[in-house]
Amino acid sequence: MSDKLIKTMRFIGLGFLEPIIRLTKGEEPNKNLILILKKIVAPIASVFLFLLIWQSSSSALFNIEATYRIEKAMNEQGKEAAYAMKLCIASGAVSCQPNTLPSPSQVKVSFYKLLEDHKIINADKKAFKEKTAELNEKREAEGKDAIVYTGRPSFVDQIITSIKTVFAGFLLAIFIAVPIGVIIGLSDTLRSSFNWLIQILKPVSPVVWLLLVFMIVKTLTKDSDTDSAFIISFISVGLCSMWATLVNTAMGVSTVDQDFINVAKVLKLGPIQKVFKVILPSSLPLIFTGLRITLSVAWMVLIAIELLAQSPGLGSFVWEEFQNGANDSNSKIIVAMFVIGIIGFLLDRIMLTIQKFVSFNKNEGS
Amino acid sequence: MAYLELKNISKTYGQDANTTEVLSDINLNIEEGEFVAIVGFSGSGKTTLVNLINGLLSPTSGEVLFKGQPVVGTSHERGVIFQNYSLLPWLTVYQNVAIAVKEAFPKEGKRFRDTLVREYIEMVNLTRALNKRPKELSGGMKQRVAVARSLAMNPEMIIMDEPLGALDALTRGNLQDEILNIWNKSRRTALLITNDVDEGIYMADRIIPLRPGPNATLGPEFRIDIERPRDKTALNDNPEFMKTRNSIIEYLMDIGSERAANSDVIYELPELEPKDLRWDFKR
Numbered sequence: 001m002s003d004k005l006i007k008t009m010r011f012i013g014l015g016f017l018e019p020i021i022r023l024t025k026g027e028e029p030n031k032n033l034i035l036i037l038k039k040i041v042a043p044i045a046s047v048f049l050f051l052l053i054w055q056s057s058s059s060a061l062f063n064i065e066a067t068y069r070i071e072k073a074m075n076e077q078g079k080e081a082a083y084a085m086k087l088c089i090a091s092g093a094v095s096c097q098p099n100t101l102p103s104p105s106q107v108k109v110s111f112y113k114l115l116e117d118h119k120i121i122n123a124d125k126k127a128f129k130e131k132t133a134e135l136n137e138k139r140e141a142e143g144k145d146a147i148v149y150t151g152r153p154s155f156v157d158q159i160i161t162s163i164k165t166v167f168a169g170f171l172l173a174i175f176i177a178v179p180i181g182v183i184i185g186l187s188d189t190l191r192s193s194f195n196w197l198i199q200i201l202k203p204v205s206p207v208v209w210l211l212l213v214f215m216i217v218k219t220l221t222k223d224s225d226t227d228s229a230f231i232i233s234f235i236s237v238g239l240c241s242m243w244a245t246l247v248n249t250a251m252g253v254s255t256v257d258q259d260f261i262n263v264a265k266v267l268k269l270g271p272i273q274k275v276f277k278v279i280l281p282s283s284l285p286l287i288f289t290g291l292r293i294t295l296s297v298a299w300m301v302l303i304a305i306e307l308l309a310q311s312p313g314l315g316s317f318v319w320e321e322f323q324n325g326a327n328d329s330n331s332k333i334i335v336a337m338f339v340i341g342i343i344g345f346l347l348d349r350i351m352l353t354i355q356k357f358v359s360f361n362k363n364e365g366s
Numbered sequence: 367m368a369y370l371e372l373k374n375i376s377k378t379y380g381q382d383a384n385t386t387e388v389l390s391d392i393n394l395n396i397e398e399g400e401f402v403a404i405v406g407f408s409g410s411g412k413t414t415l416v417n418l419i420n421g422l423l424s425p426t427s428g429e430v431l432f433k434g435q436p437v438v439g440t441s442h443e444r445g446v447i448f449q450n451y452s453l454l455p456w457l458t459v460y461q462n463v464a465i466a467v468k469e470a471f472p473k474e475g476k477r478f479r480d481t482l483v484r485e486y487i488e489m490v491n492l493t494r495a496l497n498k499r500p501k502e503l504s505g506g507m508k509q510r511v512a513v514a515r516s517l518a519m520n521p522e523m524i525i526m527d528e529p530l531g532a533l534d535a536l537t538r539g540n541l542q543d544e545i546l547n548i549w550n551k552s553r554r555t556a557l558l559i560t561n562d563v564d565e566g567i568y569m570a571d572r573i574i575p576l577r578p579g580p581n582a583t584l585g586p587e588f589r590i591d592i593e594r595p596r597d598k599t600a601l602n603d604n605p606e607f608m609k610t611r612n613s614i615i616e617y618l619m620d621i622g623s624e625r626a627a628n629s630d631v632i633y634e635l636p637e638l639e640p641k642d643l644r645w646d647f648k649r
Contacts (some may be wrong), residue, residue, distance in 0.1 A: 259452040262422055265439075268470050277465060281456040315457045357519070 009258065012327060012353060051104050058103040067099030094327050102331035107338075110331035118154035150355050153312055159339060162313035164297075164303050167348075169237030173294050175243040178287065181249025182275065185283070191250060202243040206301040210236040212310055223261040229311030236305050239328055241298035248290025252283025299344045312342055368395035370419065370523065375428035375512040377414055382515055388414050390581045392428070396555060396621070403566035404584070405614065406576030407622070409495075412559045414528040415447070415576070420446045420556065432523075442470050445521030449528040451508040453500040453515075456518045463487055463515050472521035478602055479632070486514040504539035513545065523555040531561065539598065542569060550595070563614050567607060567631065573614060577621050588614055 006018050019035035022028065066089050074082035088096040102110070128149050136146040153161070167329045184191050213236045221228045256279050280287075306315025318336050321329040375392035376482055378385050388411045396402050403569055406412050417423040419432055421440040430437040453462050462491075463483045471479060490510035491532065509529060516524060529545070530538045546569055548554055560566050566573045567590055575585040588610055592601070601607045 012489060259448065259450060260454065262448070263452045265422055266420065266516075267466050268440055268442060269465075273469075280456065281454070284456075296608065 002305055005337075009207065011356065039349030045301070048062075054104055058101045060098040060101075062098055065100045069096070069098060084089045097327055097328060099325070099327070102334055106328070106331045106336045110328050113328065114155040114332065115333060118156045119150065121154040121157075124151060155317065155335075157313050158312060158317045159343070161311075162302060162306065162315070165306070165311070165313055165341070166228075166237060166298050167232045168234035169241065169298050169302070170295055172235065173242035173245060173298065174291065176238065176243035177290075178249055181246045181287075181290075182280070184246075184255050185253025186275070186279070188254075190255065198243070198331045202247070205260060206236065206240045206304055207352065207363075209239045210305050212236075214309070229309055232311045233305050233311040233313070236309070237298050237302050240301045240305075244293035244297060245287065245290035248293075249283065249319070251288045252286030253279055256282050274306040285355075285359050288351070288359065292348060292351045292355065296344060296345050299340075301338060369398040370394070370396040370432060370557075371401075371429075371431040371434075372419070373429045373431065375418060375430065377411075377418060378466060379421065386580050388580060388582060389418075389425075390476065391583045392519060394404045398555055398571065399553045401406055401549065401556045401558070401570045401648070403570035403573045404576050405566050405573060405579045405618070406582070407562055407618070408561055411552045411580075411582040412561075412576060415525055415582075416446070416525055416557075416559055420444050420525050428451060430521075433621055444520045445516035445519055445524050447509075447512050447516050447526045447529045449531055451500070451505075451512045455500050457497055458483075458497045459492055459503070459511050461621065462500070462511055463518050466515045466520050482518060487511075487516040489517070490514045499585055504537075504566035505533050509533065509541060510544070510615050513541075513548070516626065517548065521554065524549070526556070526558045528559055528561065532563065538565075544598055545569070546595070547619045563611060563618070567592075567611055567614075568601060570597060573610075575621075576613060576620055587619060 006015075006021055008015050009015060009021070019032040019039060023032040023036065023081070025047040034315040069089070070082050070085050085186050086095060089098070128151075132147050139146055184194055210232065213232050217228050217235065221231070260282050262280050264274045269277060302313070303315040303318065305311075306313040307319045308315075310316060314336055318333055321332045372392050372394040376387060376389045377452070380386055392415065401548050404415065406411065411536040414423065417539060418425050419437070420443070424438075432441075450468045454465070457465065460483060463486055464479065466487075467483050471482070474482075484493070484496075486630050490513055492510055492514065493506060495503060495507060500511070512529070526545075531543055533541065535544075542565060558569060559564065563573075571590060573590060575588075577583050577585050590606075590610055591603060592606055
């Protein structure tokens with residue numbers, strides 16, 4: 001029973017919980033206590049250490065900024081203004097807070113604020129839907145477009161948009177890179193003829209890809225009034241991130257073990273059978289390594305691309321908050337940073353689990 | 367006309383200055399239903415010879431004739447058992463055999479193929495491991511799957527390339543008996559490549575030593591007229607067995623020492639004298 005639980009835990013990437021399960025079952029208490037210290041207590045301690053450093057550095061930066069403000073008031077408006085400024089900063093009033101690296105507690109407050117904001121916007125949306133339901137039915141009957149909610153998207157909406165964009169880009173990358181990689185990998189001639197092109201295009205920056213896609217999509221969508229921002233950003237994400245998969249697939253296909261090729265020949269498998277029954281399965285581990293890199297690159301460039309393309313998502317959220325310069329903007333940016341990091345980590349975990357599931361070599365991956 | 371005929375085969379690798387002739391002047395005739403063993407040192411070109419016969423390689427000069435027709439590419443008529451099993455690791459035992467059956471009998475129904483696969487797996491005593499992957503099997507079990515896979519295509523000739531080379535002595539003995547049993551039932555033509563003289567004598571009708579390469583060629587053949595089924599333990603007291611065994615080993619040893627004596631590579635050592643550097647540093 002516990003063995004099965006541990007196995008599934010390991011499979012979904014929660015292997016570090018193993019010693020706790022074993023300890024509750026009373027197996028080898030000493031060894032498992034040490035394991036708990038190593039695998040659970042130590043990582044938590046490192047998080048606390050990180051928070052401590054963050055807290056102290058943010059308060060140091062706060063002091064530098066506060067001193068500067070007080071001195072400035074002193075030089076420009078005299079002693080009294082400086083004193084008033086000092087009191088104002090100490091009282092924590094919003095109007096005179098120094099704008100610098102926020103402390104962990106400020107970030108936490110902002111996080112809850114963003115969630116609260118999401119609830120408000122959600123309620124607003126719902127109310128809007130109810131209000132316009134009748135009208136929309138009528139409009140539909142008349143053959144007109146329905147009225148949609150055009151209010152500001154909440155933080156959670158932005159996250160969902162970003163994830164949608166990254167998956168669209170990722171799928172595009174799979175559909176382009178895997179077939180091309182297989183074809184290139186199968187033929188030496190094709191591989192050497194495309195090699196230069198791939199090597200030249202691979203290091204091109206995400207920003208340039210975005211501009212290129214922008215040029216093309218802008219022309220193509222000239223007469224239609226579709227939302228091209230989403231199209232532009234997901235195509236750019238796909239183009240930026242597909243190279244790892246392309247190169248890995250080509251390499252995996254071209255380096256299939258000669259023994260397997262001999263088997264395919266001796267069994268007289270046809271070309272299609274050979275590709276699907278022998279070559280693809282044997283290069284699957286490498287293809288998946290490529291896909292993992294692709295997904296993490298896609299998530300990384302997505303933020304930059306959204307920022308530039310002005311398409312909704314976490315990237316534009318960060319950029320808007322930076323431009324906004326409100327009192328809690330900085331802490332909202334830090335919240336976004338952690339959300340980006342955690343989602344990136346989860347995406348990688350998901351890929352790893354799928355990789356373990358499809359790979360014949362179950363020991364692979366970390 | 368012989369069943370399988372090798373005429374003046376030679377095989378070279380590389381080009382121009384880097385050419386190495388691995389096999390030269392190979393002549394071999396195998397009759398239908400015969401069990402022939404080729405013994406040779408490792409690295410003497412045995413695998414190259416096998417690949418020429420099964421069609422994975424084509425000879426540089428000479429001809430391989432199978433039933434009077436030149437061999438072009440592989441064929442289901444010649445089943446191959448590889449030295450390193452070559453099972454597909456992502457398929458189960460059943461699937462590994464099924465993929466061969468599907469190619470060999472594309473027109474038959476699913477039911478027919480299923481029973482055929484199960485039959486051959488049963489034949490090599492692996493029914494219990496039907497759904498295991500090669501990684502979970504021992505070396506002997508893997509080789510059994512390989513045997514089942516090549517036999518399931520119902521080949522007219524079985525080519526075995528050191529099939530038992532990587533196995534321990536006990537498993538080896540067991541598998542030798544199993545392969546002989548299976549062979550005995552259908553009396554297909556069989557070619558066994560091995561580095562074990564005893565194995566060759568125990569299993570084959572004829573043993574032909576392969577003189578080590580480069581320029582490997584076949585030596586004189588030794589007939590083994592011990593009656594089948596042969597008893598492994600009694601074999602050791604059989605004067606016929608002893609005689610053949612000794613003469614084959616003697617022959618192989620002779621080639622070995624001949625090769626060592628014939629090697630005309632002389633390593634020239636430069637004439638050097640150590641120089642005393644201590645005084646250089648002091649100055």
